[in-house]
Amino acid sequence: AQKITQTQPGMFVQEKEAVTLDCTYDTSDPSYGLFWYKQPSSGEMIFLIYQGSYDQQNATEGRYSLNFQKARKSANLVISASQLGDSAMYFCAMSYTGNQFYFGTGTSLTVIP
């Protein structure tokens, strides 16, 4: 069974500092994709970043980077230079074909001015 684990229910970070949100996954399939989504209080899930299981380099999208450690089955999200608008829930997710996503329970990030 597929499983995504996010062990940090809540995180705090000072504005302009970097923060790492943890995600581990469990699968025996060699081909999969890992995603991070942001969910602000408005409810909409916003796609942030994608990492394919065969990608050799860690994915980056602006201030977001994904620290992919395949042997450890971890896909941590790093947000650099945190902004107040980064305060939200963050979900790690896994998919095989894009037909279905398996989400973790999320991490609530609060950016402190």
Place this chain on the structure above:
Amino acid sequence: DTGVSQDPRHKITKRGQNVTFRCDPISEHNRLYWYRQTLGQGPEFLTYFQNEAQLEKSRLLSDRFSAERPKGSFSTLEIQRTEQGDSAMYLCASTNTRQAASYGYTFGSGTRLTVV
């Protein structure tokens, strides 16, 4: 392109009543998904359509739930004889076949259902 629209944003209903939600995906997206999110949890897959065909349904989708996408455009999710356990945020998402595996979905803002 106005993104994925869901209607209504909020719905309060009495236990035992039927409710229907609507989702309008991004126009060029051929895939449409429904997810349910309860408090403190991540979204859980319910079902998805490719064009008008419903290709997969989760075991979470009991026989009280039905989803349609009659013309391959908008979709409706109906819950019959609602129960308090149905209280959740119902999220709709869309994508196209080419983007699905690596770009994820575009989600709507959801419909929050409260069953009293």
